Amino acid sequence: MDEHSNRTEIENLLPHRSPFLFVDDIVEATDRGIVARHIFSESEFFFAGHFPQYPVVPGVILIETMAQSGGAGLRKLGIIGDGSLFFLGTVDKVKFRRQVKPGEEARSEIENLRVSAKMIRQAGKLYVGGDIAAEAEWMCLIGA
Numbered sequence: 001m002d003e004h005s006n007r008t009e010i011e012n013l014l015p016h017r018s019p020f021l022f023v024d025d026i027v028e029a030t031d032r033g034i035v036a037r038h039i040f041s042e043s044e045f046f047f048a049g050h051f052p053q054y055p056v057v058p059g060v061i062l063i064e065t066m067a068q069s070g071g072a073g074l075r076k077l078g079i080i081g082d083g084s085l086f087f088l089g090t091v092d093k094v095k096f097r098r099q100v101k102p103g104e105e106a107r108s109e110i111e112n113l114r115v116s117a118k119m120i121r122q123a124g125k126l127y128v129g130g131d132i133a134a135e136a137e138w139m140c141l142i143g144a
Helices: 003-013 059-077
Strands: 025-029 033-039 085-096 105-115 119-128 131-143
Touching (some): 003 025, 025 059, 033 059, 059 105, 085 119
Antiparallel strands (some): 085 131, 119 131
């Protein structure tokens, strides 16, 4: 699949749009978990103001990247309906272990802990290469 068709697929799975879309493609999606990736380009909007002399991806963006990856994977599986929106309700057990810099590819590995018609509970790790950059658990509320 080329970059354009990947972007079209992700935009069909998520309501987010540039500059707040942090999933480039879904590598794998199963009932147990999701693997997705995103390359943080030098042109990302936040680098201009988030330590401009030493640009790093903000931690909240890493959490958002994992949550978007998890939601996109569930949508791809058909577990969440097309008309539903999901909103972060809680974020727990957050750890930042490595900085993510412009040009680096982030791979999100998401575990589905509990999924129901009204709620999603997932845990994720975000890797750069073989290094864990961030990890967290979160809960999203599903609404129409």
